[in-house]
Amino acid sequence: MNFQNRLFISLLFFLTLTTILLSSAAGAQENRDVLVLEISGAITPVTDDIVADAIAITENEGYEALVITLNTPGGGLDETLRITEMIPQTNIPVIGYVYPESTQAWSAGTLILISTDVAAMAPFTVIGSAQPVSVTPSGSEPVTDTKIVNALVERATENARMHGRNETAAREFITENLNLNSEVALEYGVIEYVAPSIEDLLEQIDGLEVKGRTLETAGAEIVYYEAPLRLGFMNIVSNPIVSSLLLLLGVYAVILGISNPGFGAEVFGVVAIVLGLIGTGFDVNIGAIFLILVGIALLALELQSPGVGVFGIAGMICIVAGSVLLAPTDFPRNYSPAEFQRTIIASIVTPTIIVGLFLLFAMYKVLEVRKRKPQFGEIIGDTAIVHKPITPDQTGYVIHRGEYWKARSAEPLEKGEKVVILEKDNVILVVEKLREAGNQ
Secondary structure (H helix, E strand, C coil): CCHHHHHHHHHHHHHHHHHHHHHHHHHHHHCCCEEEEEEECCECCCHHHHHHHHHHHHHHCCCCEEEEEEEECCEEHHHHHHHHHHHHHCCCCEEEEECCCCCEEECHHHHHHCCCCEEEECCCCEEECCCCEEEECCEEEECCCHHHHHHHHHHHHHHHHHCCCCHHHHHHHHHCCCEEEHHHHHHCCCCCEECCCHHHHHHHHCCCEECCEECCCCCCCEEECCCCHHHHHHHHHCCHHHHHHHHHHHHHHHHHHHHCCCCCHHHHHHHHHHHHHHHCCCCCCHHHHHHHHHHHHHHHHHHHCCCCCHHHHHHHHHHHHHHHHHCCCCCCCEECCHHHHHHHHHHHHHHHHHHHHHHHHHHHHHHHHHHCCCCCCCCCCCEEEEEECEECCECEEEEECCEEEEEECCCCECCCCEEEEEEEECCEEEEEECCCCCCC
16 A cells, blocks of 8 residues: 555545534533423422432433422421432532422421422422421421521521522521512512423523533423432332222221131232332331231231121221321421321321221121021031131131131041031031042
8 A cells, every 4th residue: 555545544534523523512512401300299208319310310411400390288307308309419410390380398398499400380389387396186287396497597598598489588588488479479589480380491591600511401402300219119118198008908808818828918918018118218107017017916806706796806906096197297207298197197098097987897796607506407417618727726716607617637638629527516516537438
């Protein structure tokens, strides 16, 4: 290859490499994507993990900013405080936005909004109602403990001061239960922008200096955050209503499994209870769990032994009382308006009472059957099926015409074997293995 050819190839290679580099630089300059994280519903023990994951993605993949849309009645205080701590610790601009129109970001949502680098609201949205309350049987009462209130007020005002926002309004969100719509919040200096859509908001904040960088968000591509499978699943089970219902469903499944072994209901119940505990962050009312466990034990005792229904009624009272205590409405762990807390209680207690009434009705019918004299005649000579194995030294159970009877036998009998009833000794049947004709 002569010198001219080598020179031509070298120039061609240089031009090609230069073109690729320039194209990459232009593409990088045009890559002004914005990640949008939607927080909708209660703030749960997994919400802070989702926010942390979204921040990490924004940092690692070079997004221009992170927009957190808020549409929440409130939620866990611990999770809320962790979220407000993450925002100043990242070098990525975090934009809080109450969206869509005609929604709200109350209590915990308000604390998050005033902690973001840029705060905005859609028209006809509302923030506020950050006053802590406790729900009692007679209604709701404001929390007046100065240790709690003063700590929240100081945290909220410091977050507002950090971003040059109205400290008085931040204080009155908590002390006076202040509520503001978007226009008034903008006028009072609680937020910086009112925008009807995310696209409009990105146009308005274009060129803004945030955390030492100039935002280039006009016309930026909007990418919505999708939680990984683990966090998505945890987000579902950590919903206060879902986690509490899982716990109660697990309790009733365990009861069903104890009364009717062999169908796997007890396994399902244990799984549901574990998921419910995970969803609540394992921070459950110990007294409530104790009452529910006592209720299970009493119901199991009622179902396994003849009685007059006293154990069953006491068991149901324990379970209903435990479910009331189990509803996650305690402050400061659950920082939500009273109306939302009452919704949680109704969602948990109502199905519990319905199921309880059904079980009490079933026990009443069982009690009637127990008191009723047999109407099917003598059972001597009838056949039955072994439900629980019987040995010469230990009694078991047989099923006769849909009823469970305690039984004994002089020979070992396995579950599923057919037996013939020889005699009835009080409430215990004496049985032997049924031998077919020709096998005597």
